[in-house]
Amino acid sequence: xxxxxxxxxRAAREVQAGQVINLGIGIPTMIPxxxxxxxxxxxxxxxxxxxxGPRCRNGDEDRNLIxxxxxxxxxxxxxxxxxxxxxxxxIRGGRVDLSFLGTLEVAANGDLANWIIPGKMAPGIGGxxxxxxKAKRVxxxxxxxxxxxxxxxxxxxxxxxxxxxxVKTIITELAVIDITPHGLMLREIARESGLEEVQEKTGAxxxxxxxxxxxx
Amino acid sequence: xxxxxxxxxRAAREVQAGQVINLGIGIPTMIPxxxxxxxxxxxxxxxxxxxxGPRCRNGDEDRNLIxxxxxxxxxxxxxxxxxxxxxxxxIRGGRVDLSFLGTLEVAANGDLANWIIPGKMAPGIGGxxxxxxKAKRVxxxxxxxxxxxxxxxxxxxxxxxxxxxxVKTIITELAVIDITPHGLMLREIARESGLEEVQEKTGAxxxxxxxxxxxx
Amino acid sequence: xxxxxxxxxxALEQVxxxxxxxxxGFGAPGTPFILLDHLLEQGSSDLTLIKNDAxxxxxxxSKLLEAGRVRTLIASHIGLNPIAVALMNRREIExxxxxxxxxxxxxxxxxxxxxxxLTDIGLDTxxxxxxxxxxxxxxxxxxxxxxxADTALIHAAVADRAGNLIFARSARNFCPLMAMAADTVIVxxxxxxxxxxxxxxxxxxxxxxxxxxxxxDALTPDYGVLPNHVI
Amino acid sequence: xxxxxxxxxxALEQVxxxxxxxxxGFGAPGTPFILLDHLLEQGSSDLTLIKNDAxxxxxxxSKLLEAGRVRTLIASHIGLNPIAVALMNRREIExxxxxxxxxxxxxxxxxxxxxxxLTDIGLDTxxxxxxxxxxxxxxxxxxxxxxxADTALIHAAVADRAGNLIFARSARNFCPLMAMAADTVIVxxxxxxxxxxxxxxxxxxxxxxxxxxxxxDALTPDYGVLPNHVI
Numbered sequence: 001x002x003x004x005x006x007x008x009x010r011a012a013r014e015v016q017a018g019q020v021i022n023l024g025i026g027i028p029t030m031i032p033x034x035x036x037x038x039x040x041x042x043x044x045x046x047x048x049x050x051x052x053g054p055r056c057r058n059g060d061e062d063r064n065l066i067x068x069x070x071x072x073x074x075x076x077x078x079x080x081x082x083x084x085x086x087x088x089x090x091i092r093g094g095r096v097d098l099s100f101l102g103t104l105e106v107a108a109n110g111d112l113a114n115w116i117i118p119g120k121m122a123p124g125i126g127g128x129x130x131x132x133x134k135a136k137r138v139x140x141x142x143x144x145x146x147x148x149x150x151x152x153x154x155x156x157x158x159x160x161x162x163x164x165x166x167v168k169t170i171i172t173e174l175a176v177i178d179i180t181p182h183g184l185m186l187r188e189i190a191r192e193s194g195l196e197e198v199q200e201k202t203g204a205x206x207x208x209x210x211x212x213x214x215x216x
Numbered sequence: 217x218x219x220x221x222x223x224x225x226r227a228a229r230e231v232q233a234g235q236v237i238n239l240g241i242g243i244p245t246m247i248p249x250x251x252x253x254x255x256x257x258x259x260x261x262x263x264x265x266x267x268x269g270p271r272c273r274n275g276d277e278d279r280n281l282i283x284x285x286x287x288x289x290x291x292x293x294x295x296x297x298x299x300x301x302x303x304x305x306x307i308r309g310g311r312v313d314l315s316f317l318g319t320l321e322v323a324a325n326g327d328l329a330n331w332i333i334p335g336k337m338a339p340g341i342g343g344x345x346x347x348x349x350k351a352k353r354v355x356x357x358x359x360x361x362x363x364x365x366x367x368x369x370x371x372x373x374x375x376x377x378x379x380x381x382x383v384k385t386i387i388t389e390l391a392v393i394d395i396t397p398h399g400l401m402l403r404e405i406a407r408e409s410g411l412e413e414v415q416e417k418t419g420a421x422x423x424x425x426x427x428x429x430x431x432x
Numbered sequence: 433x434x435x436x437x438x439x440x441x442x443a444l445e446q447v448x449x450x451x452x453x454x455x456x457g458f459g460a461p462g463t464p465f466i467l468l469d470h471l472l473e474q475g476s477s478d479l480t481l482i483k484n485d486a487x488x489x490x491x492x493x494s495k496l497l498e499a500g501r502v503r504t505l506i507a508s509h510i511g512l513n514p515i516a517v518a519l520m521n522r523r524e525i526e527x528x529x530x531x532x533x534x535x536x537x538x539x540x541x542x543x544x545x546x547x548x549x550l551t552d553i554g555l556d557t558x559x560x561x562x563x564x565x566x567x568x569x570x571x572x573x574x575x576x577x578x579x580x581a582d583t584a585l586i587h588a589a590v591a592d593r594a595g596n597l598i599f600a601r602s603a604r605n606f607c608p609l610m611a612m613a614a615d616t617v618i619v620x621x622x623x624x625x626x627x628x629x630x631x632x633x634x635x636x637x638x639x640x641x642x643x644x645x646x647x648x649d650a651l652t653p654d655y656g657v658l659p660n661h662v663i
Numbered sequence: 664x665x666x667x668x669x670x671x672x673x674a675l676e677q678v679x680x681x682x683x684x685x686x687x688g689f690g691a692p693g694t695p696f697i698l699l700d701h702l703l704e705q706g707s708s709d710l711t712l713i714k715n716d717a718x719x720x721x722x723x724x725s726k727l728l729e730a731g732r733v734r735t736l737i738a739s740h741i742g743l744n745p746i747a748v749a750l751m752n753r754r755e756i757e758x759x760x761x762x763x764x765x766x767x768x769x770x771x772x773x774x775x776x777x778x779x780x781l782t783d784i785g786l787d788t789x790x791x792x793x794x795x796x797x798x799x800x801x802x803x804x805x806x807x808x809x810x811x812a813d814t815a816l817i818h819a820a821v822a823d824r825a826g827n828l829i830f831a832r833s834a835r836n837f838c839p840l841m842a843m844a845a846d847t848v849i850v851x852x853x854x855x856x857x858x859x860x861x862x863x864x865x866x867x868x869x870x871x872x873x874x875x876x877x878x879x880d881a882l883t884p885d886y887g888v889l890p891n892h893v894i
């Protein structure tokens with residue numbers, strides 16, 4: 001299992017039956033592979049789909065059926081199509097229960113920065129800002145550090161924000177961390193990791209409950 | 217032919233092939249009876265129909281098919297249904313070529329007042345204000361005077377306006393009058409009427425071209 | 433599999449006194465008469481109702497108006513209901529009236545998670561006196577705040593159990609807009625089909641907006657062709 | 664009977680240099696590739712294009728970008744087109760980027776004859792620096808002006824000759840919104856059926872918004888499954 005698969009598998013366990021969920025590009029799109037059949041969720045895509053089905057197999061592609069990341073997808077029973085305005089009415093109107101997003105930085109107060117590196121990368125805003133600001137719950141799925149080993153979880157974001165205080169939970173290959181009013185609360189820790197490693201690779205202090213921290 | 221039928225029949229001649237038209241309540245709803253088969257127009261109703269057909273015959277009523285005046289209607293080939301937001305997008309977006317409206321007062325500059333008599337009648341605004349302000353062409357169909365014989369066509373409206381300077385043409389049982397930058401231009405006169413009578417019953421000066429004024 | 437069908441009393445118990453309730457329908461088509469009849473029986477009061485019109489005497493929301501259950505009515509045109517007009521004129525109910533398409537846009541804006549819309553409709557009329565006027569790009573615009581409600585009650589022709597809806601003909605009107613704009617959406621529906629049998633391209637309102645489906649056994653006469661409107 | 668079918672060159676000659684053109688599609692689905700190819704051939708230049716994205720190199724609007732025909736691009740995300748990103752970074756095109764759903768609402772507002780919408784999206788971000796912020800009902804809102812264009816170019820699956828449209832699956836996206844928001848609307852369509860044969864409840868966009876239908880004889884490879892997106 002790659003570190004991305006590990007994150008996706010753990011993220012899948014945050015999903016509750018009956019939810020409308022939205023999957024950002026990257027790791028989030030791998031989550032459906034780890035959802036149990038009884039999950040009974042509706043996967044929404046910004047380009048106008050509610051009810052994406054299992055991963056599209058080679059040869060089954062439909063030229064008119066892609067998700068917001070331009071991947072070919074399938075449909076689940078009860079799917080529906082709509083225009084981009086209705087699609088974002090679902091999002092901004094508060095009907096997305098759970099939004100999984102990748103990130104560049106995330107802060108201890110839940111601030112999210114994932115759309116621009118001034119002077120370097122600014123391909124656009126896409127649907128992320130509206131998802132971050134309006135989904136009922138935002139879960140960030142990300143590698144714990146950058147390729148250079150620098151923390152992505154920080155006391156404060158240094159990049160321009162996508163949305164303020166929006167993230168509820170961070171899932172990395174090392175840990176599951178909740179954003180609480182008191183700061184970052186370490187909820188779970190990866191089997192192959194240790195408390196010291198996680199704290200060292202995190203740019204803000206971690207809180208944790210007394211006793212054994214559950215492993216994943 | 218009643219005076220209302222006379223007005224409706226004359227108004228029907230203002231319609232051009234291919235137009236999207238909207239019919240206010242009262243006299244305007246009688247206009248389709250006088251449209252030639254080759255008129256090839258689309259009749260729009262504010263409650264979400266494009267493509268109303270010939271007058272509904274007794275026994276043919278569909279419980280789910282009424283116009284904005286709550287009359288049962290039929291469908292023409294090429295009809296479509298949509299919600300109230302799309303319906304007024306057609307109106308405010310400028311896709312109604314011709315709107316026929318009744319009125320309480322209309323002024324020589326095209327001001328229209330047809331929705332409220334302060335302290336007396338204020339049942340609501342309905343779709344009239346948007347039609348008056350946004351249809352490409354507004355034609356008023358009305359009796360030339362009130363029941364008491366007072367002019368409805370005035371130098372200035374005394375009632376609160378529906379929309380300013382919106383009316384292009386007024387069709388009554390006595391005359392067809394265009395609103396021009398110079399004022400009211402008498403375009404046609406009813407066979408059974410005379411110039412003096414029309415001017416007497418009109419609350420603002422009438423202009424007319426040299427020579428015989430066409431009759432209808 | 434997700435199943436949003438709910439018993440009518442269970443669904444409606446979420447409507448509390450002094451709640452705001454959006455009610456679908458333009459005239460009769462789209463009006464959820466049976467939900468409204470049960471809301472009357474349930475005794476909910478001090479309601480704010482949002483509907484295009486006031487139905488007609490003895491039907492739909494007029495029953496709630498006549499029973500004194502309504503504090504405020506937000507509508508576009510109530511001229512077909514002389515009882516509602518009289519209640520308004522006697523100031524026994526508060527009435528807010530909007531241009532019809534602006535009412536639709538205010539509701540849609542609420543549903544789309546917007547704060548409001550900007551329009552030039554009514555700018556040259558007495559409407560502007562009671563509105564916030566903003567200056568944008570060198571011109572004036574009336575600011576119309578978005579409208580949301582605690583509950584929406586709407587009528588649909590067909591649904592699947594996941595809440596995907598199809599409306600019939602001119603019964604669509606305000607229904608999908610209101611279903612977007614309320615915290616709890618209760619839909620009475622004439623027919624329920626298994627999830628997966630509706631054409632995804634033909635769905636008028638995606639199930640994400642629907643909380644409860646009340647399946648109607650039979651329609652009351654209010655749903656039929658109304659003799660007073662047959663010419 | 665009304666017949667909006669038009670020859671492609673006749674339809675496109677209404678697009679003049681320095682015009683603004685809305686282009687349907689989210690990625691490939693809904694993109695009117697053949698209309699865009701003819702627009703390129705026609706030589707129109709100094710265009711303002713409005714599209715969700717910039718397609719991908721060698722496809723759709725990227726051909727116009729690559730040929731230097733575009734002055735301004737208004738979009739949401741152009742990350743799948745490195746050529747567009749490079750043109751932006753070298754300031755050879757002017758690019759305006761909006762949150763995707765706000766772009767949709769700006770276009771829809773233009774189509775609905777509104778002057779703009781009010782939103783809290785981006786209020787806590789650098790977006791507010793370049794926006795008009797208004798105060799309403801005790802809070803702040805970003806004012807997003809409505810967007811219209813001279814022409815909209817969109818793709819539909821099925822049309823009747825009166826211009827009623829049906830879109831296929833995720834190819835709907837921005838197409839109906841843009842068709843509402845342009846002075847001239849040109850639709851390329853895969854199949855035309857006689858007027859009167861579409862179910863009026865199943866029409867996605869009423870014909871009132873459509874000016875010209877260009878019937879496609881055959882689709883180019885751009886419309887097919889794109890090998891670079893097959894996993």
